[in-house]
Amino acid sequence: MNLLHSKESLNSYFIEQIKDYAIFATDTKGIITVWNKGAERIKGYTEAEAIGQYYGILHPDEYQQAGHPQHELEAALQNGSYEAEDWRKRKDGSLFWATVTLTPIFDKKGKHIGFTKITGNITKQKELQDKLAERQQSALEHKNSELQKTNLDLDNFIYTASHDLRSPVTNIEALMLLLKEDLAEANALNDGTEEIVQRVIGSVNRLKHTIEDLTEITRLHKDSEENLSVEIINVQEVYKDILADLNSPGKQKACFMQTDFQVHQLQFSRKNFRSILYNLVSNAIKYQAPERDCIVRIHTHLEEPYVVLRVKDNGLGMTPRQQGQLFTMFKRFHDHVDGTGIGLFMVKRMVENAGGKIEVESEPGTGSEFKVYFRADM
């Protein structure tokens, strides 16, 4: 037996006797010319039955009707091979999930002479994969419902806590007012005692605000789930409305306000838009630089697909580190102004809940610029 002969017979035996993969060859038209044991085992056709048949009989009926077998031959020829994981049909009509590789074969001169096809039965793997995916999906759903429950619990907890906290806190406030009146009536209210009473009332008020903010967060959460009533709002109108609230007598200087509303109307929740504008403008005023006149510029313009609200100030500004923490809950960078540090957290949440985004640019000593992007296509 010469070496060449043994190599050829080895090749043919090797292919013929592979049992776990169907290996067969076709001519250029897809007519089966070679059929191995594995093909017989996987597909159910004997060699005698298969040879001479169009290989499309191995596809599910609807694939045959849709011309898939021919398309796959063309794709293999065009791209050098065709690989897929897909359904294939056995002789008895049953289907199995297969990994298939269809490769064109050429003679020594480069002439296309046919195709080889290797098909593996991976139904078991697919079943396992499907089962795994199903398990993952149900685990995910379980986790999700747990999360929703936790969120609800948290909301309920915050609500109850804020209610239960508010009652004794307002009671202290009322008691302090009574005490102050009693002291005054008894002529016992001097500068010292009055200051103490005022400081207690001040602390109580701060605590009340914190509690109100907590309640506001849960409200926001509920709103996002229940979809706020969106309406067409007039930017100028809302601006004028908040100006009235901003004009409270404070220790700080008045600011020069410049407005340029290129977009006059906006579709959004009125309540939330007011809150966003109020927070940004009041922050700009609050964090003004004492050494220069405070200027706040408020602009709107269109930047498809967004309406952009810009609030720019020449105030204290922020370091990059501060900017990173800007939108977290209860974060305040300066203690010379009132506030609980919840405003920007809520602004961000309101904007993002409605599909928008918020950006900030700031430099210490120069000022800050906030840009709120409202979706214009809603």
Added chain:
Amino acid sequence: MEEQSAVGAKAEKVQPVNTVLVVDDEENWCFVIKRILQKAGVGNQIFTANNGLQALEKLKAIAATNEKLPELIFIDLKMPVMDGFEFLEEATQSPELDLSQTRIFVLTSSMLPQDKERANEYPIAGFISKPLTHQILTSIIS
């Protein structure tokens, strides 16, 4: 602020206040409300009850002696045994109680709009957020 003006609007025909009933499970609130009433000179007699049931029993006891029911009632919402809503339901349905001369104010720490809506389903004279202050009381009485 909203509550105050709403209250003010309803206080048109003012009856002289002789008796007041304060219903709150927190003793400190009963004390504060009582003191504010006394300071403002509102009510010759101030009763307190710690829940809706006590309040209902008190009112029925007064009605049984043919005495006049309180002209003013301040009632909290969240209370054990019988809460403010249950009290409103029972009191306004009770054939024994003629509340035509009584103004009922809900006085609560609740900030839930739902609570206000629900309370407004009953014939109440106003919904006040705690704390009750001298100014708010005056705006109710005047």
